[in-house]
Amino acid sequence: MSEVSEREAEVLAALGARLTNAEIARKLHISVRTVESHVSSLLRKYGAADRKALAALAGQTSPAGDTVTGLPAARSTFVGRSAERAAIAAAFTGSRLVTLLGPGGVGKTRLAIVTASGFTGGGAFVDLVPVRAGSVAQALASALGVIERTQQPLEDALAERLGSGQALLVLDNCEHVLDAVAPLVDRLLALCPGTRVLATSREHLGIPGERIVPIAPLPLSPASSSPASSSAASPSSPSSRAAEAASDAVLLFLDRARDADPGFDADPAVVAEICARLDGVPLAIELAAARSAALGPEGLLAALDDSLRLLSGGRGGDERHRSLAAVLGWSYDLLDEEERALFRRLSVFAGTFDLDAATALTGDRLAAVDGLARLTGKSLVVRSESRWRMLETVRAFAWAALGDDLPAVRAAHLGWAAGAAERLAGWPTGWREEFDLIADDLRTALTHPPTPHPTDSPHPGTQGTPALGNPTLGTAALGTPVQGSPTHPSPFPEEAGRRHRLARALGKLAYARRFLREARERFTQAAELAPTPAEAAKDLRSAASVALATAAAGDAFDLLLSAADQAEGTDRAILLSRAVVVARRHPGFGFESGVPYERLPLLEAEASELTAGATATAHLAGARAWTAGGEAAGHEAAEHAVATAQATGDPVLLSAALDALTMAHARKGELREAYRTAAERLALIDDMDRDDPESGIEIVDAFHSASSYALAAGDLPTALAVARRNLGDDLAGSHLAIALNKLIPPLVLMGEFDEALGHAAAMWERREWAGSRPGRWLAVSVYAVAMAYGLRGEEAQARSWRVRAAGLDRTADLVPFAAFADARVALHTGDFGQAAALVERGFAEFRPGRFERYAQATAAELAVAAGLPDAADRLAQAAPAALGSDWAAACLSRARGRLHGDRDELARSARAWERIGARFEQACTEDLLNLSGGAGV
Template structure:
């Protein structure tokens, strides 16, 4: 049995492992990642060595079992491993462990420097066995208000996906299993942290939260544990431990150390700062040096006075620095989070790397700066940073240093952009840009937030880079906001138009409304016109018209025909058709906007649009052109032709930049159309490949009830009922956590779950899941989906009197159970029109077979009509061949059914068909038993 790797898996290896889990070949993986097949082979060999897997099949199993490993976004940031010993605190540590066992929210409170973080880390490490799903640690010190969810998402390794808000992604992750979430330093984000924690506690019953703060979160059920200073018995131990770590030759002076710790009120951080100075002064010298500064505070033991005493120690330590050390120390205060050497050099204003690294080393030695060696970064503790900021203001250096930080931020963001992978950029092998982005993003945000929304080239460059990076990091909502901010700071109308267009693309694929996406396109066109970019105006308006008519568009289809016509006229007037991109955009819009019809493009105009798109060489435009001709083929019933076209669109995915929001609508639509076409032609292997790739896709996948739900129909059709029903429970729980939104596309997976239970003979759960179809269509409970629910419509595209998926489930269960009580009504419903549906022909074929079993008066007409409509549908053709054998006893029909079901790997249907062959009945019994499905009529 393979397990987690003993060696670290690189981000690229994780991507390869994920695609192995989706059963892609080396060539397909190479195309997906835009790397060579030889490079894929190298990564596979490394994964085999690191995981101990026997072969690539075992790797695929590992990928499915260890999905967090198989995705870059699956890595969880656990508690930091302490580099120093944990002194004392046995009673407090025991109290925290006990509280974590009894309460779901435990908050450690106390003044700055009293040791809340260290106690939380130690408690989290000790409690790991009680939280098998994981322990996630989130340092909120650098986090700005409004970004708590982003910080937690980063720690959990989850990202926003299409149609799923970031908070939902976090709740999905925390909703599965028993987690401990540590939120450190909540005091400056009390409202945001409390609101987020309340959502977690409500939606994720297995998650416990351990928070540290200077004050409680004030939530129901919160267990508050005040963290006191170290007692007299433990404080000297801490001093000696830290002093010996700094100087192994430190000479102890117990009376002096005891008095010193008492004067420092037992505050651990103050003791550690003093111990760092013990190298040069000794305990007695420290006591003498601090005596005058602490005398006025010595008689007080209130929390506020203890904090003042700590600040006094920090000030004393600062005063002992030389001028160069002081200058660097206070200028580092502009960083909200961790910083690297280049950042430190950038804010000094003077000195090179050698000088700064020397100064940093001295500040580390004096415990004023923390060095995280593994990450090659440094940071200031919150209370130390607060003091440094005061000194920065006192010296009048805040504005100058902040400006230097802003220049560093723009350069750092641009450098990160250069490291993004994509078709036009080589794959990065030296480190993962995501880790470095996560380390600096809080400071990049802070630098942008400090700039006013006026034209500013530097701020504009930073905002645009942040938009690009946030999108690539899959913070889709943040990306939209940064592109908006870029437009506000743009130095020209043309640049602002470009930013607003990118914002619209983010809105289109994210969770923003289609109305917002449309408004952003209109605003972009207006700024392009104001800047004299008439071609940009034309392309943008044409894109709006195209997306408002295309099936992939989330832009509302309710925009009036007159308005659409006016926009297209304006685009045609503005644009120069001699420019290939303009010509292609106009032809695409014109093909879809035909005679006021929203149900498909004009055939001849669609061909012309595709030809114009090919001239540009742009994979996004070519994909849109292919979608137009594919839609024409599908609407004309040429399903095989439509499927061939979508395969060509799949080939274009490797040429699109997944880090550019412009590609997102086409990527999303390609997957959606591919799945639809595969189901429409009854190609179960093709459907399986698509839905598994969706489930593993970083933009569309990792969504507990979106991408996961897409696998349920194909699993049920293949007879893999156990896996389908297990996924369905996860899907249902995810939908509940999301607040039960009305989502029509979920009707089909829920209906197929009902079918799975029905085939198993579990009538109760069949009816339960059948009713749940109504719930996802109408979460407020208005109306139930009865046997003849003529008023229920599936907004997910199934359409008609009732979802085709539930009609198919009803008919197929009736056939399997030989339940003919409502055969006539079921057959009538199965013969209804389901325009544009994925499962219409499944329902029609199952209905025709039921008509044969029930020997309905018009059975021959029903059977003939179903056969005519299923000419290009593999599943329906095989099902109807079996129905024809039931009607005529023709052996050729039975043989054709067996061949048809074998071709598409429909094991359940093949087993049922085998039962009808007298010579292979035993084989059919064995196959059904292996699938765990009772025999027909049993």
């Protein structure tokens, strides 16, 4: 491996930290183009397939690493559970899905964490408590450092990331999102044979092969406890001998009580009685132990007796639920009014929160600081560095206690969420990490019912000790259901504005985070919440841009027309013009009922009547460039579109106009001119905002166009360099198979057979195992692989890949490329039995594309090598191909040298092959120079 520079090492570390190219550029104060160059260099130096492999080398994010990432840090000693841990290990010997099943507060999460901490195959811990049903895949993606790419659903990206490695996914608290978790887990286990899943839930997932390990409360009898399950009793403690024979429940109590008061001591019988009153439920024991320093063991027991009597007879359900409700109710009653108010309000947060978020609910930062400190000291809130959270069961209790405060707390939560989302959409340093932490709270805020008008009567709150419910579900998890929202909400205009701002900011954040489907949904939602038609039109335009970037051009067309219906004047003209461009430029992507060509002239005509100003004029010129008929008219219209776009200074608009000009050149057979304009588009990428959805299609298509036309023009080094940039790009990289599809042809043509064939299996496998039929875009690369095997003399492999290519759709590019490849293999092997037919194929009437010049030049050389009588005529017929392609020029130079025995011509050909990096062709040509009349080329 070549030496890695200091800057490349910094980029590699940033890849390991899951930063996008844009984030790396901001962090290192360099351009995105420079980042792409470094990523490409690292891919080459390490021989890595993609960014994921580079991240693995950085040793931080790969699921195939040594440890499970994201595991919450242990805050206390783990006690007991030796039997359950053995049961989990045994279950995994027969299944790749194990579910820890039990009620809330029983310790499932802690047991899962301890189990995963000993796992050495890598993976990720995913807390599903704050996650809603529609965001489960995003939660897994955040944990694994996966982004959704164009033409690849997020579920497929997750499966691709896990691959065949031995990762462990820990999915904690699945019960409220079972309908989303179960099919996703089923799919990942089917596609990723080495992946294992450890789930915790109050209900089983219901997937075939699932193994259940029931998790009960801690045993109250020493006989059923592990003899060495904890270090809870200090050797110097007076009760150490008693603790050695104590149950796991008692050991847990003693450990947590000594956390609160290192000098704590108690009669073992009293502690055992406390644990018995709490039915061995770990959460109840820990909460009670946290109060032991203040009340003493006897006072604690008396208080628990009182609370249990209040709940006796009539609440129904499992006795364990009543004992947990008792200790929570008792803990709540011991709070002062300020603590109770903050405790209740904090339950609105689905995940972790910081001091600013807590302050948004209180309006008083000092009060929030003081209250959080007190609640943390009483184990009702858990702190981790600068963030806090409530344990799920505690939060459910606090949520049920909100009562009449519920609408006001939800409104405050919405205000915080809108402000936080807009702040993050300004892209401050670390925005991505913060977004991952609060994304589900932002999503949840949009689901709150509108705040009732002051004259409306809010629903009555729960009276007495609150029930234990699940606020994420809005239904009872352990007790009485939580009450619903007001019957006749009447939102304030300010609140409606917050909802719109939040939805729009979430759309921006989801797009920048590369949750592309969600981004489109959020922009559509924002349009529904927009205060004015003009604002709705902006949101629909953004949704259309996301759809277009994900190859859903038909949907983008419909969204643009919907946006136009909400817009007026020049805004409407721009949207109508954009709709025409989408339909003409991308007719093969997502128009299920076909492109409505008959409507396009009417849309263009209306846009023309409304157009005013430079921007609208440029959009209209772009539409006309794509609709102009005939080569001359199309070329003239495209040049006008480029000129008007340049006047706006908008790189996105200019890129689209240059694409029209590129296509105009290509239709006229002007490959070098097409290549030049494609290269201009590539240079514009650095000027585009990668976090703006409107840039998406231009970035994706600019890479494709530049690589394609560099290859067509025979500039192999540039084609390969662009393909490597594309592979390393966080937006354009797309599905790995699509990215490798651009990389393989230039590698084969340059004679880099080992690298090309090393990627070939991954290209085919990654498309096939994702459950999708290989698309027509794969055909040329598949045939290029067959060509490489053929040139290496491995005919069985070559035949296998030709069969694969035959099973794909025949495209305009595949026909000339197959003719070229077959002729080139015959030329190299000296198999001239079908030479005449192969030459005829090479000179067939092809549609203007990328490879007809390759086919003609190689067919002419084959005619010379095979001694066909029309060889000289074929050389003359192929001569124009040299004007458009460096490959064809070098090939025809070699053919002339062979025909006339001209060593100078052969030497010129060898130098030409060297200039374009075609090592294999250069070596073959040098063989002709050194071995006159020797082996074939």
